[in-house]
Structure formats: structure tokens, C-alpha cells
Amino acid sequence: MRNSSSALARHLPHLPAVLIVTVTMLLPLAVLIIYGFTSFEDGQRTVSLKPLARVLTDSIYWQALGNTVGISLLATLVATVLGTALGWLFGRTDLPKATLLEQLATLPIFIPPFVGAVAWTLLAAPRIGAFNVGLRNLGLPEVLDIYTPGGMAWVIGIYLAPYVMMMVAGALRSMDPSLEEAARVSGLDGVRTATRITLPLIAPAILSGAVLAFTIAIGLFGTPVVLGWAKQILLLTSRIWIAAQAVPPDYAAMAILAIYLIALSLIANGLQRWLLGGRSFVTVTGKGFRPHAIALGRTRGPCLALVGFYLLLTVAAPLAILIAACLSTYTWSGRFTLGNVAEIAGSADVWDTLKNSIWISVVSASITLVLGLEIAWLANRTKLRGRRLLETLALVPVSVPGIAFGVGVMFLWLHAPIDVYGTAWVIILAFVGRFTAYAIRPIGASLMQVHPELEESARVAGYGWLRTLIHITLPLIRPSIVASWILLFSIFMTELSMVVLLYSANTRTFSVLSFETWSTGIFSVLAGLSILQLLVGASIMLFVRRLFGSRALSNS
Amino acid sequence: MTVALQQVTKRFGNTTVIDALSATFRSGAISVLLGASGCGKTTTLRCIAGLETPDIGRITIAGLDVFRSEGGLSLPPERREIAMVFQSYAIWPHMTVRENVGLPLRARGADAREQAAAVDRALALVGLADFGSRMATQLSGGQQQRVALARSIVRPTRVILLDEPLSNLDAKLRIAMRKELKALQRELGTTMIFVTHDQDEAMSLGDEVFLFHEGRILQQGEPQEVYHRPASRYVAEFFGKTNFVDAVAAPEGDGRLALRTNQGELAVIDAPNGATPGPVVCAIRPEAWRIVEPAGGQGIRGRVRERTFIGDRQELVVETALGPQAVITLGYHAAKAGDEVALVADPQRIHLLPGQADA
Ligand SMILES: Nc1ncnc2c1ncn2[C@@H]1O[C@H](COP(=O)(O)OP(=O)(O)OP(=O)(O)O)[C@@H](O)[C@H]1O
Ligand SMILES: [Mg+2]
Numbered sequence: 001m002r003n004s005s006s007a008l009a010r011h012l013p014h015l016p017a018v019l020i021v022t023v024t025m026l027l028p029l030a031v032l033i034i035y036g037f038t039s040f041e042d043g044q045r046t047v048s049l050k051p052l053a054r055v056l057t058d059s060i061y062w063q064a065l066g067n068t069v070g071i072s073l074l075a076t077l078v079a080t081v082l083g084t085a086l087g088w089l090f091g092r093t094d095l096p097k098a099t100l101l102e103q104l105a106t107l108p109i110f111i112p113p114f115v116g117a118v119a120w121t122l123l124a125a126p127r128i129g130a131f132n133v134g135l136r137n138l139g140l141p142e143v144l145d146i147y148t149p150g151g152m153a154w155v156i157g158i159y160l161a162p163y164v165m166m167m168v169a170g171a172l173r174s175m176d177p178s179l180e181e182a183a184r185v186s187g188l189d190g191v192r193t194a195t196r197i198t199l200p201l202i203a204p205a206i207l208s209g210a211v212l213a214f215t216i217a218i219g220l221f222g223t224p225v226v227l228g229w230a231k232q233i234l235l236l237t238s239r240i241w242i243a244a245q246a247v248p249p250d251y252a253a254m255a256i257l258a259i260y261l262i263a264l265s266l267i268a269n270g271l272q273r274w275l276l277g278g279r280s281f282v283t284v285t286g287k288g289f290r291p292h293a294i295a296l297g298r299t300r301g302p303c304l305a306l307v308g309f310y311l312l313l314t315v316a317a318p319l320a321i322l323i324a325a326c327l328s329t330y331t332w333s334g335r336f337t338l339g340n341v342a343e344i345a346g347s348a349d350v351w352d353t354l355k356n357s358i359w360i361s362v363v364s365a366s367i368t369l370v371l372g373l374e375i376a377w378l379a380n381r382t383k384l385r386g387r388r389l390l391e392t393l394a395l396v397p398v399s400v401p402g403i404a405f406g407v408g409v410m411f412l413w414l415h416a417p418i419d420v421y422g423t424a425w426v427i428i429l430a431f432v433g434r435f436t437a438y439a440i441r442p443i444g445a446s447l448m449q450v451h452p453e454l455e456e457s458a459r460v461a462g463y464g465w466l467r468t469l470i471h472i473t474l475p476l477i478r479p480s481i482v483a484s485w486i487l488l489f490s491i492f493m494t495e496l497s498m499v500v501l502l503y504s505a506n507t508r509t510f511s512v513l514s515f516e517t518w519s520t521g522i523f524s525v526l527a528g529l530s531i532l533q534l535l536v537g538a539s540i541m542l543f544v545r546r547l548f549g550s551r552a553l554s555n556s
Numbered sequence: 557m558t559v560a561l562q563q564v565t566k567r568f569g570n571t572t573v574i575d576a577l578s579a580t581f582r583s584g585a586i587s588v589l590l591g592a593s594g595c596g597k598t599t600t601l602r603c604i605a606g607l608e609t610p611d612i613g614r615i616t617i618a619g620l621d622v623f624r625s626e627g628g629l630s631l632p633p634e635r636r637e638i639a640m641v642f643q644s645y646a647i648w649p650h651m652t653v654r655e656n657v658g659l660p661l662r663a664r665g666a667d668a669r670e671q672a673a674a675v676d677r678a679l680a681l682v683g684l685a686d687f688g689s690r691m692a693t694q695l696s697g698g699q700q701q702r703v704a705l706a707r708s709i710v711r712p713t714r715v716i717l718l719d720e721p722l723s724n725l726d727a728k729l730r731i732a733m734r735k736e737l738k739a740l741q742r743e744l745g746t747t748m749i750f751v752t753h754d755q756d757e758a759m760s761l762g763d764e765v766f767l768f769h770e771g772r773i774l775q776q777g778e779p780q781e782v783y784h785r786p787a788s789r790y791v792a793e794f795f796g797k798t799n800f801v802d803a804v805a806a807p808e809g810d811g812r813l814a815l816r817t818n819q820g821e822l823a824v825i826d827a828p829n830g831a832t833p834g835p836v837v838c839a840i841r842p843e844a845w846r847i848v849e850p851a852g853g854q855g856i857r858g859r860v861r862e863r864t865f866i867g868d869r870q871e872l873v874v875e876t877a878l879g880p881q882a883v884i885t886l887g888y889h890a891a892k893a894g895d896e897v898a899l900v901a902d903p904q905r906i907h908l909l910p911g912q913a914d915a
Contacts, residue, residue, distance in 0.1 A: 178643075178644050179646050181646065184606075185607075185638060185639065185717075189634050190632070201648075201649070
């Protein structure tokens with residue numbers, strides 16, 4: 001290292017990252033807090049507890065808080081029970097076709113919550129739900145009602161189960177199998193080994209999965225609005241949207257409700273940290289073969305049925321019902337038509353919004369990825385001062401529920417001197433700010449697995465740092481880069497909770513169009529749009545995977 | 557207590573990892589399973605423990621069947637009354653040291669007072685009396701190894717299985733633990749089956765050594781026996797460097813054999829049982845060669861080609877007409893590359909193998 005290089009030059013790689021993190025992540029959150037704890041009177045903004053007092057004294061907001069907490073907890077319970085069972089089946093037993101089934105069972109993550117909610121409306125809404133229609137035709141009472149807190153929790157929960165499942169299966173796979181074997185040899189039978197050894201060892205993973213499910217649940221917007229609107233079961237997210245629709249918009253209430261959501265998320269994460277006390281029992285040993293799968297024996301059939309039932313409820317039935325609805329003249333008329341398809345194909349609005357969605361998603365995913373790569377690289381591969389702080393700050397927004405973050409972004413640019421609000425850039429900035437963590441985490445993790453000596457030997461061999469990065473590091477971590485981009489893209493394609501606050505007449509996205517169609521109540525067209533959304537998302541994902549993801553270099 | 561395997565075969569897919577293996581591991585002794593990596597030692601141990609199920613064969617512990625392919629008997633591990641020390645130690649990270657060590661007792665519903673006493677005793681035996689309340693993860697590798705050991709002796713079992721329990725320790729600690737383990741076994745009188753691929757460990761620890769190769773046992777016996785009387789070239793070479801010299805055995809009268817090479821007589825030895833005149837291969841350990849003055853006309857002539865000084869000893873390579881010979885002499889012996897020497901083999905320490913040297 002030469003000492004002559006100036007401080008500025010040494011910190012140059014930092015600067016773009018620091019700047020973007022500040023503008024897209026820290027400022028929105030700061031402005032959000034400012035709006036929550038100030039009020040604007042006589043042309044002046046002063047520190048004030050008025051907004052908070054107003055929200056605290058209004059019973060509708062207490063109700064929204066109660067609904068959010070109650071429904072999210074129930075949904076978390078559903079997701080945790082289902083996810084743990086699935087994770088154990090895939091990670092630890094000799095379930096047949098486990099690899100394929102496990103991949104299928106991650107699909108619900110890629111079904112946008114809004115689409116899932118629409119499908120479940122068609123399946124289990126009172127009167128029009130297909131299940132209820134079936135029951136009615138059989139002369140049975142129509143028992144299912146998805147427009148209830150329980151129904152909402154159910155739909156939210158089954159779509160969040162894969163997050164728990166992946167964590168549980170991962171923990172089981174990286175557990176040293178001899179921990180279980182030692183228990184057997186010591187005299188515990190299979191069941192007691194599971195409850196006394198395995199379960200406590202994967203408890204941290206289950207807890208992390210549950211907390212993740214809860215933080216996602218409280219921030220959901222599409223599902224609670226679609227399912228809760230009929231009976232006015234309103235959650236914090238629905239209230240934020242209602243406040244945004246008011247004329248003039250009720251910024252103070254939006255800010256406080258957003259802060260509520262952030263507080264809930266902080267509490268959940270704090271609780272997790274407190275319960276775990278920094279413990280993680282995952283014990284990776286380099287040695288040995290896959291732990292012996294537990295033989296399911298006679299329970300194999302029922303276990304397969306459980307997985308099949310799960311896939312039916314989350315993927316197969318919703319897809320089938322959307323297709324059926326899209327091809328019906330109107331919902332369950334029994335008469336079929338291609339009219340809806342033709343209407344969608346012929347609508348300029350559909351193609352315009354789709355175009356918006358695609359280019360906004362591609363640009364956002366790419367920016368997010370580069371930023372995430374830079375931050376992960378700085379944090380793991382340089383000795384620059386403040387690199388860990390930068391990473392920590394960049395990970396903050398991910399625990400801020402989307403709509404709350406959207407409120408911050410909206411406030412920041414609403415009165416900004418440059419024209420960002422009303423353009424697509426405000427949406428892109430919101431996406432980048434909120435989701436960079438989704439790139440930092442997997443890329444950071446795979447960077448950690450690439451031994452620095454691989455890079456150091458390239459440096460010794462004569463490559464500069466940039467050529468080392470391009471020729472050694474990036475190829476080695478390519479699988480995680482491709483996977484991150486695909487995940488980001490598919491999230492952005494369907495994101496509704498931030499977009500619904502930030503779009504303008506020129507920047508309506510496809511998810512906004514679907515949402516508007518829902519509010520008009522034309523379900524056949526809505527079903528068609530949902531299918532189109534799934535198709536476009538899936539084909540771009542496949543395309544990217546084929547293009548970049550064919551050669552997996554890491555052993556992941 | 558005696559552990560016996562009869563015609564045990566274990567396959568993974570198409571590869572046969574244990575091949576019709578029969579062996580009896582003596583009660584109250586340390587039996588060491590030794591062999592190169594991948595030869596099936598761990599698999600054998602796991603079959604005894606019930607962690608793997610053999611395809612065919614029969615396994616008995618203390619005379620009781622724990623596995624018999626005929627009739628489909630296979631006791632689960634928890635009912636075999638055994639203990640096992642894993643290579644990774646398998647210390648449960650969510651439990652304290654005491655809880656770890658006490659689990660075999662809790663699993664069988666021992667009462668609390670008995671349990672506490674047994675755990676104390678086991679911890680004292682391995683020198684961890686003061687560590688009971690620590691979380692298992694707050695221990696060094698060597699201490700974790702002791703916890704695993706304490707867990708295996710906390711209650712009397714029929715046999716303790718140990719899979720390379722010392723391989724993760726540093727060299728000094730490994731040798732110290734070897735001695736402790738042997739002392740512990742002598743004190744408790746337990747049957748132990750110990751897997752290792754380190755021949756020094758096998759020699760110093762084993763009452764009986766079983767040399768594995770590709771899922772079979774090539775030779776078994778006391779360490780000295782296996783070292784000095786290897787049954788084949790592979791066994792001889794596995795236990796360290798060995799010179800192989802072709803010779804013709806000729807009867808000398810009164811039960812003695814003269815070993816003649818094309819460079820003259822090597823030695824006259826007491827004919828071992830079953831030895832017949834004719835071509836033989838002499839296995840000669842490097843330390844069985846003695847260097848003498850070539851002027852005496854005695855021994856095989858040669859020239860020192862390489863010399864590696866170790867300290868207490870030195871290793872020489874002596875070029876002879878019989879091929880290069882590895883020779884170990886004491887460290888103070890003056891020898892340098894290029895010296896003309898003659899080699900004489902200690903007749904007691906020449907071991908005859910059947911067949912040709914290059915077979
Ligand atoms: N679960 C398994 N599935 C497939 N093959 C296996 C499995 N376990 C072991 N093997 C194979 O069986 C052979 C013997 O393995 P084993 O672990 O018994 O060897 P080992 O003698 O203990 O070797 P090491 O000294 O390396 O521990 C190896 O070739 C290994 O690849
Ligand atoms: Mg082994």
C-alpha cells in the first residue's frame with residue numbers, strides 16, 4: 001500500500017454507495033419521523049405531538065392496530081406450523097420426489113399476495129366462492145367465508161409458509177447428523193430424539209422464520225384490502241391507503257400509522273433477538289454424507305397428501321380458478337367465452353401498464369443489484385472504515401414494512417425541489433431503498449464462502465483489483481447474483497403496497513391496473529390480468545435463468 | 557463384552573463397502589480398526605451401533621443378536637446398550653455439559669440423585685469436574701472431546717464405539733489423550749472398539765488390531781504380531797517403510813534355513829512354522845539393518861545415496877545390487893552420502909512372505 005494515495009481516493013469506492021444509501025434509505029425514514037412528530041401551522045413546521053395524539057385518541061386506529069396484530073399473529077401461526085412441517089418433511093425424511101416437491105412448494109412465494117387474494121375470493125368468498133357454490137349445489141350450508149379475520153389470516157399464512165419452510169429445511173440440512181445419532185445411541189428413541197434434540201436445535205430457525213412471516217404479514221396491503229374490504233375489516237396498511245386517498249391527504253395519520261408498523265416490526269425483531277440471545281445452533285461439519293433420511297414408513301402416504309394438499313391450496317386451485325373465471329362470461333355463469341382474453345389483449349391500458357412495470361422492474365432490479373453488490377463487497381472484501389456501518393444501515397429498510405417505507409419516500413419527494421415525485425423515478429428510488437438488503441444478504445453470504453485466497457492468488461498472479469473482481473470474484477458468486485436479480489425482479493413486477501402511494505397517471509403499473517380492476521368488481525377481467533401477470537413474471541424469470549444461470553459454479 | 561460380526565455385507569447403491577466381514581472383538585479389550593481412508597471402518601462401526609443397516613449378516617453383542625438379516629431382526633440404536641464417541645464429538649449445543657453427559661441416564665429414567673452422582677463421577681474421570689455448568693459450546697476442542705468421552709462412560713454399557721475420537725486434536729494432546737483413554741479403559745474394564753487411520757495410534761492403544769482394506773479384514777492380531785509378522789506386502793507397507801528382498805531358502809539342518817541372495821548369503825534363520833525351501837521374499841524393516849565395515853567381507857555391499865538426519869535417528873538410503881534399501885540407524889552414527897558400507901540383517905527380524913518381491 002502506498003501512503004501517498006489521498007484520503008479521498010481511498011474512500012472513493014465508498015461514495016456512490018454512501019450517497020445512494022443516504023438518499024434512498026435514510027432520508028425517507030428521517031422525513032417520515034419528522035412528519036410524525038411535527039405539525040404544519042401558519043406556514044411553519046414545529047415539533048408537536050398533535051398527530052400522535054390524534055391517532056391515539058381515534059378508536060378506528062386502535063381497531064386497525066388490533067386487526068393488524070391479531071390477523072398477523074394468526075397468519076404467522078399458520079405459516080409456522082405449515083412451514084415447519086413442510087421443512088421437516090423435505091429436509092429430514094425420505095419423502096419421495098422431495099426435490100421436485102420442495103421446488104414446487106416455494107412457488108407460493110412467487111404468487112403475488114394480491115393475486116392469491118383474488119384467487120381465494122373466487123374460491124371461498126360468500127356466495128360467489130367456488131367452494132360455496134359447490135356446497136350450495138350439494139344442498140349443504142355455505143360454510144366458508146374468506147371475508148373474515150380467520151379467512152384473511154389463512155390466506156396470508158399459507159402464502160408465507162415457504163419462508164419458514166426454507167429456513168427450517170436449511171437448518172435441518174446443515175445440522176450435524178451425529179447430534180441425532182448420538183442421542184439414539186444414548187438411548188432416546190426416534191420420537192424423543194426429535195422433540196429433545198432436533199426441535200430445540202432448529203428452534204432458532206423456526207423463530208426466525210416466524211418473525212420474518214410476521215413482519216411480512218403486517219406490511220401486506222393487497223391481501224387485507226381485497227379480503228377485508230367487504231366487511232370493512234381494516235388494517236393499518238388499509239388505513240394508510242385510506243388516509244392517502246383523503247382530500248387533502250391526511251399526512252399526519254399516514255406518518256403515525258407507518259411509525260406504528262415500524263414499531264411492530266422492531267418489537268418482533270427485538271423479541272427474536274432477546275429470545276435467541278445471539279445463539280444459533282446450526283453446526284456445520286465438513287465431513288460425511290447427507291444425514292440419513294428418516295423413514296416415513298406407513299405415514300408416507302398421509303405426508304405426501306399433506307404436501308399435495310398444500311400445493312393444491314396455494315398453487316393449483318388458485319391457478320385453476322383464475323383460468324376458469326377468466327374464461328367465463330361473468331363469474332360462474334357457466335357459460336364460457338374468450339371475450340375477456342380479447343378485451344385484455346385489445347386494451348392499450350393493459351400493454352402500457354405492463355410496459356411500465358417491466359421497465360421499472362428491470363431498471364430497479366439492476367440498480368438494486370449493483371448497489372447490493374457494492375455494499376456486500378465493501379463490507380466483506382475491503383478494510384475501509386465504516387464499511388460494516390454502511391452495510392448495517394442498508395439492511396434497515398428491509399424490516400420497515402413496504403407501505404410505511406413508501407410513505408417516507410412519498411414525503412421526501414413530495415416537496416423536493418427536483419421533479420421526482422410523479423415520475424417513475426420515485427418508484428424506482430423506493431424499490432432500491434427498500435429492497436437492497438435482498439441483494440446484500442445472498443451476495444454477502446456467497447462472498448463469505450469464496451475464500452479470499454482465491455482472490456489474493458489472482459492479485460499475486462498480476463491482476464489488479466478490478467480484473468480480479470471481474471474475472472475471479474463475480475464468476476464465482478454468479479449463482480447468487482442471478483438468483484437475487486430474479487427475486488428482485490419478481491418482487492418489483494408485483495409490488496403494490498408502495499406503488500399504490502407513489503404512482504401517477506403516467507406511471508401506473510400493472511399491479512395498479514389490477515387493483516383498479518378489483519375495485520370495479522369485474523372479476524373475469526381481473527382474473528385474466530392476474531394470469532397475465534404470472535405469465536410475464538414466469539417467462540422473464542425463465543429467460544434470465546437460461547441466459548445467465550446455466551452454469552452454477554458454487555456448490556450451492 | 558464380546559462383539560461379533562458374521563458375514564456382514566453392506567452396500568451403498570452398487571458399491572460394496574463391507575464385504576462378507578466376520579470378526580470377533582474381545583470382551584474387556586481395546587480392538588482397533590485400522591485402515592486407509594474409505595475402507596469401511598466407520599461403516600462397520602455404524603453397523604454395530606445400529607446407525608446403518610447391513611444388507612446381510614449377523615451381529616451379536618454379548619452373545620445377543622442385535623442384527624440378523626435372516627428373520628429381519630434389527631434393534632434400533634437405543635436398544636443396543638452401547639455408547640459411542642463420534643469424530644465430531646456430537647456435543648449437543650443447546651445443553652450444558654452436565655445435561656450432555658447425563659442424557660444416557662435420563663433417557664433410561666434413572667433417578668435424579670443417582671444421575672447426579674454418576675455424572676459427577678464421569679466428569680471427574682475425564683478431568684472436567686469443574687465444568688459441569690458450562691454450556692457445551694463454551695469448551696475447547698479437547699474439552700468437548702472429554703465431554704463426549706464422559707457421556708460414553710456415564711453408565712455401564714456393553715461396548716463403547718469410538719470413531720477417530722482423537723483426530724481433531726493437536727499432536728501433543730492426541731498422544732496425552734491416548735494414554736488417558738487406555739488408562740480409563742483399564743480402570744473400567746469396558747470393551748472398546750476404536751477406529752483410526754493412524755498406525756501409531758493403533759499400535760499404542762490396541763490390544764488387538766484389525767487391518768481393513770476395501771471392506772475386508774486383511775490381518776488381525778496383537779500390534780507387535782501384525783508389525784513384525786505381516787501377512788502380506790500391503791500389511792507390511794501399511795505399518796511403515798519395509799524393504800523387500802528376493803532370496804532362496806535352503807535347509808541348513810537342525811530346523812534352520814539359509815537365505816541366499818544373488819549377492820551372497822543374507823542370514824541363517826530359525827525356520828518359521830510352515831516355511832519350505834524355495835524362493836521367498838524377505839520383509840526387512842529399516843531398523844533391522846545394521847551397517848558394518850565393508851572391509852570385513854560380511855553382508856551386502858552398497859553405497860549411501862541419501863541421508864536424512866532426524867535427531868535421535870537418521871534415515872539412509874543405501875544403493876545395493878538388491879535395489880535401494882531404507883536403513884534407520886542411531887543419530888550419532890557417522891555416515892554420509894557416498895560412503896561405502898555393508899548391510900547385515902538381524903536374523904531374528906527377517907520375516908518371510910510367500911511369492912515374489914515384485915508380485
Ligand atoms: N451414506 C453413504 N452413501 C454412499 N456411500 C457411502 C456412505 N457412507 C459411506 N460411503 C462410502 O463407503 C466407503 C467407506 O466409508 P467409511 O466412512 O466407512 O470409510 P472409513 O474407513 O471410515 O474412512 P475414513 O478413514 O475416511 O473415515 C467410502 O467409499 C464411502 O464413500
Ligand atoms: Mg471414518
